[in-house]
Amino acid sequence: MGLKRFSMGVAAAALVAGSALAQAAPPQQQGVAAGALDPAAESAARPAQAESQFTLTEGIVMTVNDEVISSFDLRQRMLSIIAMSQLQPTQENLPQIQRQALNALIDEHLQRQELRNYKDLVISDxxxxxxxxxxxxxxxxxxxxFLAFLEQGGIRIATLREQIRTEIAWRALVGGRFNARSxxxxxxVEQTLRQLTEAASKPQYLVGxxxxxxxxxxxxxxxxxxxQQLVNQMIQGAPFQAVAEQFSDAPTAQRGGDAGWLVQGSVAPALQQAMDQLEAGQLSRPIVVDGGVYILYMRDKRDGAASNLVQMKQIMIETPESATPEQIAAATARLEGLRSQITCDTMLARATSEQGLLGGDLGESDIGDLAPQFxxxxxxxxxxxxxAPVRTxxxxxxxxxxxxxVGGPDVPTFQQVENRLQNQNLSMLARRYIRDLRADALIEQK
Structure with missing residues (x-):
């Protein structure tokens, strides 16, 4: 994400939480794609613009278990979201930015209150x-x-440092509390690996x-x-990754919205339909699903290219093409006698312990690369x-x-799948933790 100057070009005097938005049904769009994103937007700087200001009514906005969230706190967090996401504030998207900031502040207050129960959890400067x-x-x-850029946008570095300190402590608390359960x-892991490898021959999508x-x-x-406001801003140049980090409620927000390679049939039908229609580089229009709305960015697409992989070992008795029928029969009888006595784990040791036997680990190979006899x-x-004995x-x-x-492009290792599943479990437990704190809290809008 390259640094970009941002303009607060809208006077939004006396903004309050939950500003009204149009209540008409979502418009019918032609096609799922909203437009293409410029890959250079992640690093290109926007032209500097004259900075103007938005205002909030001074005073207390909300209390969380009797702790105050002030209009100053809310403004600071809104400035931070604008800077980090590199959105251009407009009359249309300021209410959304405000809601996002207020939600983040409520969670942060609940986290700090919970962290006070863990006196030994101290985050250093x-x-x-x-x-x-x-x-x-x-x-x-x-x-x-970086710090000069933030200060230029009106963000107090001391406030940012305390926000970061809370985030680090919360990650440490969640990791320590739920590591065993995750x-x-x-x-x-093996079941997930089987599902992934069996699906490797299907079309695949690299999705944000x-x-x-x-x-x-x-x-x-x-x-x-x-x-829709976010889509409009990204089409105009706001970096997808930065917007995802600040606004997305999916666990992938921590990775800039990177969902990795998804296999055809592994997502909800509405998302699958969009992925089928989007071309590489295109951003979708909002996609309504149960409980919320998705925006998809199609980074790349590819056809499946699965390969059948086997791990093989062998014991061999050398019998050249000039061997007599008697020599072949003797070798065949000897190998037949060994079949019931060996396993994958013991066959190489057996081959090295007996004269006239050769053992070999053939490793993992694509079936198509093996000798026709195998x-x-x-x-x-x-x-x-x-x-049974095989003649070559x-x-x-x-x-x-x-x-x-079954192998394919970028098929993950056992360790990668294990880490991914554990991180998913940890994210789910963390979201449940903060939801429980919210449910038990007294949160009052002023």
Missing amino acids: EEVDEEIASMAQGAGTSVAN KVSRGQ EIYLESAKHGGPQATYDGA QQIARTAEVGAIS PLGLHLVAVCGRR
Whole structure:
């Protein structure tokens, strides 16, 4: 995300939470694509514009368990969202920015109140500095330039540091409290891997997502209208990743909305229909689903290209093409006698312990790359089965299929799938945690 000057070109005097939006039904659009995004928008700077101001009625906006959220607090958070998302404030999108800021402040107050129960959880200034340095690096600039950019936009660095300190502490609390509960079993990982690899031959989509939850954004119509405002801003140049980080309610917000490669049939029908129609580089119009609205950015598409992979081992007796029928029969009988005595785990050790036997680990190969004599075994034999003796120009072989999977482009490893599932569980538990705190809190609008 490159730094961009932003203009607060709308006077929104006396904004209040829940500003009214049009209540008409979502308009019927021609096609799902709203337009193409410029990839350079992530790093290109906007022309500097004269900075104007918006105002809020001075005073208390809301209390959270008797702790005050002031109009100053709300304004600061709105400025932060505008700067980080690089949106251009308009009369139409300021109410949405305000709702987003107010929701973030409520959650932050609840988090701070909960963190007071954990006196040993202290975040140092050095940790805050490291987070700011990471933010500056992500913006492609130095720390000094990053902080100067924020101050130029009216953001107090001391306020930002306390926000970051709370975020770091909350992540640490959630991680420590729910780490054990977020772990996944080997069976879950293997099942997910099977599903992923079996789907590798289907069309795939590299997707960015923004999800707005209706309950947090003023209801279905306000959420749809807010999503349309975001689409308009991104078409005009606001970076998708920056907008996703500030506005999306999906767990992928932490990754700039990056949902990775999705396989055909793995998402809701409305999203699948949109993914089928979008071309690479296009941004969708708002897509209404149960509970909220999605915006999809199609980064890339590809056809599935699955490959059948097997892990194989062998024991061989050398019998050249010139071998006599008696030599072949003797070798065949010896190998037949071994079949019931060996497994994938023991066959190589057995081969090295007996004279006249050669053992080899063939590793993992695409079935199509194997010798023709081995391909049928690789396709049909059960995992762990030992074949009957197989004749090749080199000799007679006992072949074991020790593993089989369907591979494809970017098929993740066991560790990657395990980490992904655990992070999903952790995100779900964290969202449930903050929802429970909200349900138990006394939150009053003033």
